[in-house]
Amino acid sequence: MSISLKPFNTFGLQQNCLSLINVDTKSDLISTCDKLYKGDFPLLILGGGSNLIFTENYQGSVVKVSTKGIEITSDDTHYYLTVQAGENWHQLVEFCLARKIYGLENMALIPGTVGAAPIQNIGAYGVEFNLFCHQVEFWRLDTEQLITYSNEQCEFDYRESVFKQRLKNLAVITQVTLKLAKHWVPVINYGPLQHFDLATVTARDIFECVCHVRQAKLPDPTMLGNVGSFFKNPVIPVEHYNSLKASFSNLIAYEQADGQFKLAAGWLIDQAGLKGVKVGGAAVHQDQALVLVNLGNANGSDVCQLARKIINAVYDKFSVVLHPEPRVIGSQGEIDIK
Ligand SMILES: Cc1cc2nc3c(=O)[nH]c(=O)nc-3n(C[C@H](O)[C@H](O)[C@H](O)COP(=O)(O)OP(=O)(O)OC[C@H]3O[C@@H](n4cnc5c(N)ncnc54)[C@H](O)[C@@H]3O)c2cc1C
Structure with missing residues (x-):
């Protein structure tokens, strides 16, 4: 049997898998994944498909996570x-806002599911998931245990967590517990939010501004297939930053707490002259160099070739290595674009 994955990935890549099983209860999620993990074929957990690039037909089973439910408790703070x-995820942000539970509004309109949020520690407009993560519960496939990790145990970092490292392909995230302060402190130090006044801004003001800016800036995946930012912003040592700054005075960089510098990957791609560049049906977006788009008939090989072209061009000009943000899936599982 062969099932099309096209409706299940926001890049709109036409690849098939052997079977696709939709699960809507936690116990089914665990028992289905448990059974498939012990079987003969690879297993892929699928949320909203907004961070996945399928390069070939996937010779395995896909489990689509559709479990629902939100429980709220509270203490004094x-x-x-x-x-x-x-x-x-976005519906959760709206759910919170409607109940006057604030904090997530800067991360409005990030596509995908709550279960995927810890994996790459999603973030936008000055905040990241880890600021609000209390616990992550997951089914560990190799040891057959339901485990709860604290925030610290998740080893969150910029677009990273233990679920992309030591527990890669071993953890099925079943639920997430968020901890949101009753005393809300707005975060407005990032780009388009800076015009707000700390004394008067509301969470809804931030939510609406973020939604407006995102809708204006980012292509809508239902109109033009994409996975948002295709590359992570690279972090480089201060010596490298100083030598680049001497050659490129308008270099966009942000100093990190550890003294390294995070560069804007979109700026590097733009400066390498790649905006609008195409390979087959895949292209660098005309306005947002960090976003690769499907012009309609892109296949996985087009996307990989384009990504490689960008990685090589940026390296040749800046000696900086770009790393893709989405997970790239070949016929047997995750692969690297080098
Ligand atoms: C237009 C657009 C804008 C975006 N903007 C942002 C942004 O601002 N910030 C940001 O951080 N990201 C952004 N992204 C990326 C994407 O939204 C996030 O990575 C999101 O968390 C992916 O969720 P998903 O449910 O679609 O995951 P999927 O794409 O379905 O899966 C991603 C990975 O997580 C695994 N996975 C999914 N669910 C589970 C689970 N329950 N248990 C175990 N593994 C699981 C999958 O196997 C896969 O490896 C954007 C994407 C798009 C298309």
């Missing part, structure tokens, strides 16, 4: 929201 993995 915080709300605790325990959210099932298949809940939609």
Whole structure:
């Protein structure tokens, strides 16, 4: 049997898998993944498909996580929201806002599911998921245990967590518990939010501004297939930053707490002259150099070739290595674009 993955990935890549199973309860999620993990074929967990690039037909089973449910408790200082993995992230942000539970508004309109949010520690407009993560519950496939990790145990970093490292392909995230302060402190130090006044701004003001800017800046995947930012912003040592700054006075860089510098990957790609460049049906977006788009008939090989072209061109000009943000899936599982 062969099932099309095209409706299940926001880049709109036409690849098939052997089987696709939709699960809507936690116990089914665990028992289905458990059974498939012990079987003969590879297993892929799928949320909203907004961070996946399929390069070939996947010779395995895909489990689509559609589990739903949100429970709220609180103590004197915080709300605790325990959210099932298949809940939609943006709908969760709206759910919180409607109940006057604030903090997530800067991360409005990030596509995908709540269960995927810890994996790459999603973030936008000055905040990251780890600021609000209390616990992550997951089924560990190799040891057959339901485990709960604290925030620290998740080893969050910029677009990183233990689920992309030591527990890669071993953890099925079942639910996430968020911890949101009752005393809300707005975060408005990032780009388009800077015009707000700290004394008067509301969470809804931030939510609406973020939604407006994102809709104006980023292509809508239902109109033009994409996975958002295709590359992570590279972090380089101060010596490298100083030598680049001497050659490129308008270099965009942000100093990190450890003294290194984070560069804007979109700026590097733009400066390498790659905006609008195409390979087959894949292209660098005309306005957002960090976003690769599907012009309609892109296949996985087009995307990989384009990504390689960008990695090589940026390296040749700046001696900086770009790393893709989405997970790239070949016929047997995740592969590297080198
Ligand atoms: C237009 C656009 C804008 C975006 N903007 C942002 C942004 O601002 N910030 C940001 O951080 N990201 C952004 N992204 C990327 C994407 O939204 C996030 O990575 C999101 O968390 C992916 O969720 P998903 O459910 O679609 O995951 P999927 O793409 O379905 O899966 C991603 C990875 O997580 C694994 N996975 C998914 N669910 C589970 C689970 N329950 N248990 C175990 N493994 C699982 C999959 O196997 C896969 O490896 C953007 C994407 C798009 C298309």
